[in-house]
Amino acid sequence: MEEVKGYVGNFDIKIKKKAKYVDWDKCIGCGVCTEICPVKVPNEYNYGLNQRRAAYIEYPQAVPKKAVIDEPNCLYFKTFKKTGKPACQICEKGIPAKNIQGCPADAIKFDDRDEFVDIKVGAVIIATGFKPMSKTHFKEYSPQSPDVITSMEFERILSATGPTGGELKRPSDGTKPKTIAMISCVGSRDERYHSYCSKVCCMYMLKHARILKEKYPYINLYLFFIDVRTAGKDFEEFYVYTKGLGAKIIRGGRVSSVDEKPNGKLRVRGFDVDLGSPVELEADLVVLATAIEPPDGVDDIGRLFSATCGREGFLREVHTKLYPVETAARGVLIAGCVQGPKDIPESIAQSRAAASSAASLIIPGKIKFEAIVSEVDREKCSSCGVCVPLCPYSAIKIETYKDKEKAKIEPALCAGCGVCASACPSRAITFHGFTTEQVIEQISALVEA
Amino acid sequence: MSKPKLAYYLAGGCGGCDIAVVDLSETLVDVALAVDIVFWAPTVADAKYKDLEAMPDGSIDVGLISGNIRNSEHEHIAKVLRKKCKVLIAFGICAATGGIKGLVNLYTTEQLLDKAYINTMSTDNPDKVIPQTSFVLDGKYDLTLPTLMDARTLDQVVPVEYYIGGCPPHYDHVKAAFTALLSGQLPPPGSWITMGKALCEVCGRNPVLQGKPKKLATTVKRTIEGTPTEGACLLEEGYLCLGPITQGDCGVKCPNANIPCRGCGGPIPGVKDFGLRAISAVASMIEDEKLIDQIPDPVHNFYRYNLPGSTLGKKVKR
Amino acid sequence: MAQWEPRIIVIACHWCTYQGADLAGSLRYSYPPTVHIVRVPCSGRVEPEFIAEALKKGADGVYVGG
Amino acid sequence: MKTIEINPMTRLEGHGKIKIFLDENGNVENAFMQVVEFMGYEKFLKGMPIEEVPRTVCTICGV
Numbered sequence: 052m053e054e055v056k057g058y059v060g061n062f063d064i065k066i067k068k069k070a071k072y073v074d075w076d077k078c079i080g081c082g083v084c085t086e087i088c089p090v091k092v093p094n095e096y097n098y099g100l101n102q103r104r105a106a107y108i109e110y111p112q113a114v115p116k117k118a119v120i121d122e123p124n125c126l127y128f129k130t131f132k133k134t135g136k137p138a139c140q141i142c143e144k145g146i147p148a149k150n151i152q153g154c155p156a157d158a159i160k161f162d163d164r165d166e167f168v169d170i171k172v173g174a175v176i177i178a179t180g181f182k183p184m185s186k187t188h189f190k191e192y193s194p195q196s197p198d199v200i201t202s203m204e205f206e207r208i209l210s211a212t213g214p215t216g217g218e219l220k221r222p223s224d225g226t227k228p229k230t231i232a233m234i235s236c237v238g239s240r241d242e243r244y245h246s247y248c249s250k251v252c253c254m255y256m257l258k259h260a261r262i263l264k265e266k267y268p269y270i271n272l273y274l275f276f277i278d279v280r281t282a283g284k285d286f287e288e289f290y291v292y293t294k295g296l297g298a299k300i301i302r303g304g305r306v307s308s309v310d311e312k313p314n315g316k317l318r319v320r321g322f323d324v325d326l327g328s329p330v331e332l333e334a335d336l337v338v339l340a341t342a343i344e345p346p347d348g349v350d351d352i353g354r355l356f357s358a359t360c361g362r363e364g365f366l367r368e369v370h371t372k373l374y375p376v377e378t379a380a381r382g383v384l385i386a387g388c389v390q391g392p393k394d395i396p397e398s399i400a401q402s403r404a405a406a407s408s409a410a411s412l413i414i415p416g417k418i419k420f421e422a423i424v425s426e427v428d429r430e431k432c433s434s435c436g437v438c439v440p441l442c443p444y445s446a447i448k449i450e451t452y453k454d455k456e457k458a459k460i461e462p463a464l465c466a467g468c469g470v471c472a473s474a475c476p477s478r479a480i481t482f483h484g485f486t487t488e489q490v491i492e493q494i495s496a497l498v499e500a
Numbered sequence: 501m502s503k504p505k506l507a508y509y510l511a512g513g514c515g516g517c518d519i520a521v522v523d524l525s526e527t528l529v530d531v532a533l534a535v536d537i538v539f540w541a542p543t544v545a546d547a548k549y550k551d552l553e554a555m556p557d558g559s560i561d562v563g564l565i566s567g568n569i570r571n572s573e574h575e576h577i578a579k580v581l582r583k584k585c586k587v588l589i590a591f592g593i594c595a596a597t598g599g600i601k602g603l604v605n606l607y608t609t610e611q612l613l614d615k616a617y618i619n620t621m622s623t624d625n626p627d628k629v630i631p632q633t634s635f636v637l638d639g640k641y642d643l644t645l646p647t648l649m650d651a652r653t654l655d656q657v658v659p660v661e662y663y664i665g666g667c668p669p670h671y672d673h674v675k676a677a678f679t680a681l682l683s684g685q686l687p688p689p690g691s692w693i694t695m696g697k698a699l700c701e702v703c704g705r706n707p708v709l710q711g712k713p714k715k716l717a718t719t720v721k722r723t724i725e726g727t728p729t730e731g732a733c734l735l736e737e738g739y740l741c742l743g744p745i746t747q748g749d750c751g752v753k754c755p756n757a758n759i760p761c762r763g764c765g766g767p768i769p770g771v772k773d774f775g776l777r778a779i780s781a782v783a784s785m786i787e788d789e790k791l792i793d794q795i796p797d798p799v800h801n802f803y804r805y806n807l808p809g810s811t812l813g814k815k816v817k818r
Numbered sequence: 819m820a821q822w823e824p825r826i827i828v829i830a831c832h833w834c835t836y837q838g839a840d841l842a843g844s845l846r847y848s849y850p851p852t853v854h855i856v857r858v859p860c861s862g863r864v865e866p867e868f869i870a871e872a873l874k875k876g877a878d879g880v881y882v883g884g
Numbered sequence: 885m886k887t888i889e890i891n892p893m894t895r896l897e898g899h900g901k902i903k904i905f906l907d908e909n910g911n912v913e914n915a916f917m918q919v920v921e922f923m924g925y926e927k928f929l930k931g932m933p934i935e936e937v938p939r940t941v942c943t944i945c946g947v
Binding site: 510512513514515516517518519541542543544545546547548549550570571573599600601603604606607611612613615616620631637640641643645646648667668722723724759762796797799800801804 | 885890891892893894895896897898899900903905914916918920921922923924926927928929931932933935936939940942943944945946947
């Protein structure tokens with residue numbers, strides 16, 4: 052998203068489509084380039100647990116299933132930048148000497164450029180998701196150990212299309228772990244990082260436990276919780292069932308430490324309130340349920356659309372109960388974890404709510420506004436420009452009126468806060484419904500009463 | 501038809517407004533021919549108060565009063581002029597909103613007299629003599645002085661038809677006002693005889709007039725700090741120019757000389773309290789609220805010309 | 819003689835302080851009858867004039883909530 | 885005692901009056917020039933940044 056202009060019903064949005072260096076009209080998604088490319092870099096999709104090539108398809112289920120070339124890592128571009136000469140080009144031409152063929156569809160396009168697409172829309176739904184918190188913050192849990200991983204990494208390890216092809220292996224030595232400890236609330240409900248509850252960790256830890264116990268019943272599983280939060284339909288049943296499978300639930304506050312031992316195992320120390328005593332165990336693998344964080348750049352997106360972020364950095368809804376998917380900017384809606392931590396059913400419910408709110412906003416073709424908006428009397432306006440940077444909704448523009456530049460308030464953008472009317476040195480801005488005279492009369496009447 | 505009669509009185513002012521009229525130069529000759537100046541005291545004509553008191557009520561067409569109302573004599577003459585004049589004009593910022601001399605309202609009369617007559621290093625006044633309203637010397641010489649009061653604007657003492665701002669009003673502005681007066685093309689009573697717009701609208705430094713938005717100030721500077729960028733808005737640069745709040749009949753003299761406006765032109769019509777509007781506008785133009793603590797001497801900055809005419813009017817003195 | 823109670827003018831933001839006052843009402847909390855609330859759409863709507871006017875007219879205090 | 889009061893003194897900036905006391909013969913017995921104006925700049929300028937003072941104190945007398 053490069054630029055956003057306009058307002059509800061009339062957004063003009065400029066979108067940058069990054070150069071892909073593969074002609075997607077020709078690419079057939081065969082994956083040849085992703086196999087013959089000589090450059091290997093950590094695979095972001097698997098959180099660096101394995102490697103991908105510089106020519107790659109982001110993930111196996113990607114739609115459309117098309118390859119891209121990663122410019123900063125591609126040998127062709129690296130060499131070209133240094134020497135001005137093209138090099139490598141294996142993805143395009145193959146290695147004829149070894150009888151390896153290049154792209155069979157002739158789709159490689161090194162001269163691809165960034166494209167800019169302008170679209171006109173009536174409403175916008177922001178659903179940029181979340182970011183799992185990095186384990187590096189938690190020195191007490193030995194983040195340097197490859198066998199201390201986050202739940203998202205573990206999820207990839209369990210996945211059939213993941214770095215291990217679905218086989219349960221320790222990242223360090225590829226052996227099958229016999230004892231796994233999972234730790235909840237890593238970064239959530241923690242005043243040092245995030246005071247909020249990430250909401251989904253308890254349940255996905257139980258999900259992981261269930262998958263493991265059903266597949267590998269002999270594995271020792273220890274789940275450390277502050278407390279187990281299973282609010283939601285059928286969630287408690289899931290918990291009881293998983294416990295029945297033999298997953299050991301340890302409640303009692305935060306795990307105090309995870310230490311690497313010389314034998315390659317990890318010592319986990321915590322407290323069990325049911326036993327009323329400290330507990331200590333040796334695990335082969337430790338899984339940290341790190342907090343759900345707002346996605347990177349959410350404040351920039353919010354600023355582009357004049358939507359505001361809350362204290363924790365998630366985009367803020369206008370009202371928790373009455374306007375749960377609306378932002379302060381009209382026509383800009385939010386769904387999913389960009390609004391706050393939530394699980395899949397909730398995200399889907401919210402995204403459908405956002406979609407129908409957007410539809411009901413634009414389908415009538417007309418939009419009703421609150422009458423409580425500010426208006427500039429341009430005869431009185433002195434062109435001082437004090438109001439323009441002040442407007443939190445960017446609703447005030449400078450416009451030529453009778454050969455002079457004057458302020459103009461776009462009523463569709465005005466959210467009715469009245470800041471401009473309070474600041475206008477010329478008293479040229481009237482805030483309908485709460486004029487200065489009206490408020491002063493109210494105050495006078497109340498003081499004198 | 502006889503010539504319109506004009507009276508001019510300097511109350512608690514400095515005479516600068518009188519000079520602004522005199523600055524009309526050749527135009528003043530035309531004005532003097534067109535009107536009959538019946539009273540101009542104490543500066544220009546030899547009229548005495550008792551002459552004025554003797555004139556019939558309503559016999560003067562236009563009365564101009566410059567300076568604020570600071571003592572019982574000013575108040576008395578203002579009331580007399582109100583009776584004698586059909587139209588009364590608060591001429592200059594002192595009469596209109598209180599002026600620099602209105603800053604006396606920050607202190608009590610006792611505090612002011614104490615500083616002026618007793619408590620300075622250079623004063624030699626062992627008996628602590630200060631001016632008295634009445635005094636009998638040697639048992640027979642009966643002397644009186646007017647009573648000092650808090651400064652007031654003219655309209656706090658008598659009803660006023662029109663206001664003219666400026667400290668002093670620029671002679672072009674005075675000319676325009678006199679032309680309007682003599683031709684009878686006057687706005688409705690209670691108005692300012694001014695352009696009615698802020699200094700910004702005529703200021704060459706205003707980026708808005710070039711279609712650019714005004715940026716928020718990221719620093720607060722005193723006038724002596726640095727040199728403003730040529731042609732750049734002083735407020736953007738942190739010089740706390742009051743141009744957005746002040747009427748621009750002055751010809752943008754100060755900002756053109758790299759000096760931020762302090763508001764002598766008076767408030768824009770519709771603004772009751774210049775100081776509060778100035779605080780509001782300046783606060784709106786500052787990027788970080790922590791900068792507010794750096795504003796040097798806010799009371800002299802925002803209320804320099806308008807303390808008596810402001811909502812609060814004076815400091816509460818206990 | 820009844821104890822003197824300061825006359826306070828509260829200028830309350832519609833979205834937070836006023837909601838808070840409303841909530842206080844529904845929870846049946848009480849506050850002195852000398853506290854008077856003026857609702858504004860946002861604390862950004864508060865002009866210095868409002869505060870000065872309230873004080874000049876005789877309010878003992880002004881509380882701006884937003 | 886007969887007195888003559890010249891109020892105001894004119895053709896100058898600043899307010900003053902002259903009070904003359906005459907004796908029985910109509911001769912001047914005593915005369916007083918009184919300054920009726922008081923400003924107070926000494927006090928109210930206190931706190932003002934020094935660079936602002938020159939353009940403030942020029943209103944002591946504008947003539």
